[in-house]
Amino acid sequence: MVPRNCTRTAVALALLATTVAAGPARAEEEFPFGFEISLDAARMPGSKRIPSLEIGDNGEVVLELWCKGGKGQFSVAGNTIIFVPGAMETRNCPPDRTQADDDLLAALGDVATWRRQGDLVTLTGSKTLRFRLNTN
Structure with missing residues (x-):
């Protein structure tokens, strides 16, 4: 027969282990408030920006797009x-980057749902946008 104290201790340890194991997984699934995320996309020719x-x-956002910046x-x-863009700073850029910025802003404005899996944040609307947490 197992003493009652041993059984209680085993149950308490099992609950503690479950709570500790679930803790980090839950944090990885929360919206990344307080973080910077970058679009999971290739650089545009002639640009170093992503x-x-x-x-x-x-929930306030500072955006740095291929060309434009804003809030x-x-x-x-x-x-x-829901994403609501603020005033954007128009910079002197080639038409293709300006159009890419406008398209990205429109896609962000259409976003309806989000999902996070680890460092990957997916925003879904008329287009699916994938972002990665900047962890360095």
């Missing part, structure tokens, strides 16, 4: 997301 979004703790706001509830 669009990035710096997301504040309250916006994410509102998140569960897996539902």
Whole structure:
């Protein structure tokens, strides 16, 4: 017969191990408030930039696109997301980069849901946009 204290200790250790194992997985699935994410895309010819979004703790966003830069706001509830762009700074850029920025802003404005798996954040709307957390 196993003493009652040993059984309770074993159950407590099992619950603790389950909680510790589930903790980091849950954190990896939360919206990346307070992080910078970069679009999972190749660089455009003649450019060193890849669009990035710096997301504040309250959903405020600083955008650096292929050419343009500006601010916006994410509102998140569960897996539902809304992006509202703010004023964008127009910089002297070739027409292809300006068009790519406009297309990306339109796609961000159409985003309806999001999902995170580790360092990959997927925003889904009229287009699927994949971003990677900048972890370095």
